[in-house]
Amino acid sequence: MLTVVSVEGRIWEERVEARSNRFMVKMQSRLICHLHDPGRLKELVYPGNRVLVRETRGIKTSCSVLAGWDGEWVIIDSRFHPVIARRFLPPDAESEVRVGHSRLDFHFNDTWVEVKGCSLVRNGIALFPDAPTRRGERHLRELIKLREEGHDAMLMILVMRPATCFLPNKDTDPSFSEAFWEALDRGVKLTIKSFKLEGRDIVYVSDIGLCNKAE
Incomplete structure (x- = not known):
């Protein structure tokens, strides 16, 4: 398997006492740690x-x-997402490029890329x-909009645990779901890659596809 990132520095295990707010977690040891992910992560x-x-x-x-632990370690520090994504893009890809009223994660040649990290998996989905x-x-x-203007556009989804x-x-x-399917219909490319944490290494597992909509 391909190691895409090795996490540097000291790593240790704690137990959660409470999520103080979107970006702070209090541990049972009374340590307070930053949480770099605005999702619910319930x-x-x-x-x-x-x-x-x-x-x-x-x-x-x-x-x-x-x-976080859910039968396996699931990576939830979103600061690693652009580092991981860059491993699958040309080395000269620009990052954090302004487009319209947003900043998209990467741009290379005539291709614009937005990266989303996914930690929620239910029944393999x-x-x-x-x-x-x-x-x-x-x-x-x-x-x-970029596709309508004749540019290439890609959505890259990083699933931070194994999934089918x-x-x-x-x-x-x-x-979001409606916009997702519309984007695919309009020609936005989609790539979905799954990863797992082994020791201090974030490793690439495989590319995965879309499920049947009825699932």
Whole structure:
């Protein structure tokens, strides 16, 4: 398997006491760690659950949540997403490029790329998002507009745990789901890649496809 990122620094296990807010998690050890993921993460960050944290330097914290336990370690630090995605793009791809009213993650040649990280998997089906995301829908609309203008556009979904297939999470965010299917119909390319955490290595598992819509 391909190691795409090796996590540097000290890594250790904690147990969650409470999620103080969207970006802070209090541990049973009384340590408070940064959580770099605005999703709900209800199956991963809840009182008593195991998490892996890594040493980082922040204004209010000295650690960040790296992964949560759900029968396996699931990576939930979204700062790794652009680093991982870049491993699958040309080395000269520009990052954080402004388009319309948004910033898209990458641009190379005449191709624009938006990256989304997915941590929610149910019965082998990867689902995104796990919370309503107007920003995510806006990014899809920008990709659709780029295609209409004759450019190439791609949505790259990084599933941060093994899964068999992917679907947009219609029950959680019907607007995003509608924009997702419209983007594919308009010619936006889709690539879905799954990963897992082995020790301190984030490794590529495989590309996966779309599930049947009826699943």
